[in-house]
Amino acid sequence: xxxxxxxxxxxxxxxxxxxxxxxxxxxxxxxxxxxxxxxxxxxxxxxxxxxxxxxxxxxxxxxxxxxxxxxxxxxxxxxxxxxxxxxxxxxxxxxxxxxxxxxxxxxxxxxxxxxxxxxxxxxxxxxxxxxxxxxxxxxxxxxxxxxxxxxxxxxxxxxxxxxxxxxxxxxxxxxxxxxxxxxxxxxxxxxxxxxxxxxxxxxxxxxxxxxxxxxxxxx
Amino acid sequence: xxxxxxxxxxxxxxxxxxxxxxxxxxxxxxxxxxxxxxxxxxxxxxxxxxxxxxxxxxxxxxxxxxxxxxxxxxxxxxxxxxxxxxxxxxxxxxxxxxxxxxxxxxxxxxxxxxxxxxxxxxxxxxxxxxxxxxxxxxxxxxxxxxxxxxxxxxxxxxxxxxxxxxxxxxxxxxxxxxxxxxxxxxxxxxxxxxxxxxxxxxxxxxxxxxxxxxx
Numbered sequence: 001x002x003x004x005x006x007x008x009x010x011x012x013x014x015x016x017x018x019x020x021x022x023x024x025x026x027x028x029x030x031x032x033x034x035x036x037x038x039x040x041x042x043x044x045x046x047x048x049x050x051x052x053x054x055x056x057x058x059x060x061x062x063x064x065x066x067x068x069x070x071x072x073x074x075x076x077x078x079x080x081x082x083x084x085x086x087x088x089x090x091x092x093x094x095x096x097x098x099x100x101x102x103x104x105x106x107x108x109x110x111x112x113x114x115x116x117x118x119x120x121x122x123x124x125x126x127x128x129x130x131x132x133x134x135x136x137x138x139x140x141x142x143x144x145x146x147x148x149x150x151x152x153x154x155x156x157x158x159x160x161x162x163x164x165x166x167x168x169x170x171x172x173x174x175x176x177x178x179x180x181x182x183x184x185x186x187x188x189x190x191x192x193x194x195x196x197x198x199x200x201x202x203x204x205x206x207x208x209x210x211x212x213x214x215x216x217x218x219x
Numbered sequence: 220x221x222x223x224x225x226x227x228x229x230x231x232x233x234x235x236x237x238x239x240x241x242x243x244x245x246x247x248x249x250x251x252x253x254x255x256x257x258x259x260x261x262x263x264x265x266x267x268x269x270x271x272x273x274x275x276x277x278x279x280x281x282x283x284x285x286x287x288x289x290x291x292x293x294x295x296x297x298x299x300x301x302x303x304x305x306x307x308x309x310x311x312x313x314x315x316x317x318x319x320x321x322x323x324x325x326x327x328x329x330x331x332x333x334x335x336x337x338x339x340x341x342x343x344x345x346x347x348x349x350x351x352x353x354x355x356x357x358x359x360x361x362x363x364x365x366x367x368x369x370x371x372x373x374x375x376x377x378x379x380x381x382x383x384x385x386x387x388x389x390x391x392x393x394x395x396x397x398x399x400x401x402x403x404x405x406x407x408x409x410x411x412x413x414x415x416x417x418x419x420x421x422x423x424x425x426x427x428x429x430x431x432x433x434x
Contacts, residue, residue, distance in 0.1 A: 004325070007321065007324050007325060011310065011313070011321050014312075014313060014317065015310055015312045015313060018312035018313065018349070019312045074310065077308040078304070078306075078308065079304045079306050079307050079308025079309075080308040080309060080310070082273055082302055082304050083302065083304075083307070083308065083309065083322075083362075083365065085273060085297055085302075086271060086272075086273070086297045086298070086300060086301065086302045087297070087298070087322060087325040087326060088294045088295070088297045088298030089325055
C-alpha cells in the first residue's frame with residue numbers, strides 16, 4: 001500500500017509539475033480571490049485582519065475544489081482508466097497517493113495565500129506563523145476528504161457540478177475548525193481544541209478513504 | 220478446461236438494461252491467436268473487456284487466467300492480462316519513458332526491460348518526448364511497449380490493426396507471432412478477418428452479442 005502510495009503521489013506531482021496548472025491557473029485564481037476580497041472589505045486594517053482567517057479558508061475551499069477536479073481528470077480519459085485498471089493497483093494505496101499529492105499542492109498554495117493574508121489583509125505575521133501547523137493539518141484533511149468525494153462524484157458528465165454539492169457538507173466542519181484555529185492563533189481564543197478537531201477529521205478521512213476508495217472508484 | 224486460458228459459458232453482460240453480450244460460449248487455448256470479428260455493436264469490445272476483467276459478467280460462468288469471473292476479485296485478473304484499447308491513452312504530460320517507468324514500477328517489473336521494449340516498438344528515439352506529442356500510431360506503439368514490459372499471459376487488443384499502414388501491420392504480425400511463440404495468447408478485435416496476416420488464427424464472428432461462427 002505504501003509503495004503504491006509513493007508511486008501514485010510521485011506520478012501525480014510530476015504531472016502537475018509538467019502541466020503547471022497549479023502554478024499558472026490555480027494560484028493566480030486564489031491570489032485574485034484573496035485580493036478582491038480584501039478590496040471588498042474596504043481600507044480599515046482591523047476589519048480586514050479579523051476577516052483574514054475566514055477569507056483564507058473560503059479561498060482554499062475554491063482551490064481545493066479545483067484541485068480535486070484536476071486530480072480526478074488526470075485519470076479520467078477512458079483509455080487511461082483502462083490502462084491503470086489493468087495495473088491492478090491497491091486502491092488504498094492509490095487513495096493515499098492521490099491524497100498526499102493533493103495535500104502537497106494545497107500546502108504549496110496555502111503557503112502563498114497565507115503570505116497573501118499577511119500582506120493584503122494585514123493578518124498578524126506571528127499569529128499566522130503560529131496557525132500554519134493547524135492550517136497544514138486542515139488542508140491535509142481537506143485533501144483526504146476531497147479525494148474520497150472525488151471518487152464519489154465519479155468522473156463522468158456532471159461530476160464537476162456534483163463534486164461541490166457532495167463535498168461541501170464534508171468540508172464545512174474542517175473549514176470552521178481551520179478558521180477558528182487561525183483566529184485563535186491571531187489572539188482570539190484557544191487554539192488546541194481546534195487542532196484536535198482537525199487531527200481527528202484527518203485520521204477519520206484517511207481511514208474512510210483506505211476502506212472505501214476502491215469501492216467508490218470501481219462503482 | 221483447466222488448460223484453457225479462458226473459458227466462457229453463456230456469458231451475459233447487461234449495461235443500462237441493454238444486453239451487450241447475450242450468452243457467449245468461448246474457449247481460448249494457450250499460445251493461440253484469436254480474432255473477434257463482427258459489425259459495429261456486435262459485442263467485440265465488450266467481450267474483450269470481459270476477458271480483461273474490465274466489465275463484470277451479469278450471468279453465466281467463466282474463468283480467465285485462473286480467475287473465476289463470477290466469484291473472484293476482478294483486480295486479480297486485471298494484473299494478468301494486457302489491455303490495449305482502441306484509443307490508447309496515457310499521461311500526456313509524462314514522457315514515453317516516464318509512462319513506462321510508472322507501469323513497470325506498479326507491476327514490480329525491472330526497469331532494465333524498458334529499453335528493449337522501446338527498441339522493439341521503434342520508440343527508442345522518442346523516449347524523452349511527452350506522450351502528448353506522439354502521433355496516433357506512436358501512441359499505439361507506446362501501448363504495445365507497455366504490454367511488452369508487462370509480459371501478460373493474455374493480450375487483449377481492441378482493433379490494433381485499424382489505421383495502420385502495411386509496415387505497421389507487418390510489425391504487429393511479427394510481434395504477435397513472437398508473443399504466441401513465447402506461450403501467451405492474443406485476442407484482437409477487427410471489423411473483418413485479418414487479410415494481412417499469414418499466421419494461423421482462430422476467427423470468432425460475433426453477431427448481436429453472440430458467437431455466430433468459429434473457424
